[in-house]
Amino acid sequence: MLTDLDNTLIAWNNPDGTQQLHDWLQEMKQAGITVMVVSNNNHDRISRALARLDLPFVARALKPFPVGINRAVRQLGLSKHAVVMVGDQLLTDIAAGNAANVRTVLVQPLVETDAWNTRINRFF
Ligand SMILES: [Mg+2]
Numbered sequence: 001m002l003t004d005l006d007n008t009l010i011a012w013n014n015p016d017g018t019q020q021l022h023d024w025l026q027e028m029k030q031a032g033i034t035v036m037v038v039s040n041n042n043h044d045r046i047s048r049a050l051a052r053l054d055l056p057f058v059a060r061a062l063k064p065f066p067v068g069i070n071r072a073v074r075q076l077g078l079s080k081h082a083v084v085m086v087g088d089q090l091l092t093d094i095a096a097g098n099a100a101n102v103r104t105v106l107v108q109p110l111v112e113t114d115a116w117n118t119r120i121n122r123f124f
Contacts, residue, residue: 001033001035001086002069002072002086003035003085003086004063004088005037005046006039006118007110007118008093009037011110013111017052025055034056036055036076038063038096039057040068041059042060046059056075058071065096066096066099069085080102084102086105086107087104089109089118091124093106094106
């Protein structure tokens with residue numbers, strides 16, 4: 001399972017993630033499903049954000065382009081049929097998933113307060 005980071009796994013006002021998130025990640029681990037973060041953020045920002053979650057990630061994914069998702073799929077060594085991309089934004093996460101030819105799941109953003117550029121994307 002590939003997933004966006006900001007406002008999909010964690011919210012800016014709770015960078016450690018909720019108990020619910022930690023429980024779910026544990027369940028995924030037990031089920032043998034790898035959860036990999038595909039984010040447009042840079043390496044440092046993501047590794048800081050994921051310090052307590054211990055998840056593999058692809059940084060500077062260039063969503064809505066398929067580059068980062070393709071890189072993640074290659075790293076996992078899986079067929080695209082076995083991969084799903086989860087995210088809270090149509091114009092980046094879902095567009096990138098579609099461009100990469102993987103299934104996508106659009107989720108509600110964790111919090112409604114966004115950075116200004118996210119607010120513009122969400123409007124469209
Ligand atoms: Mg997001």
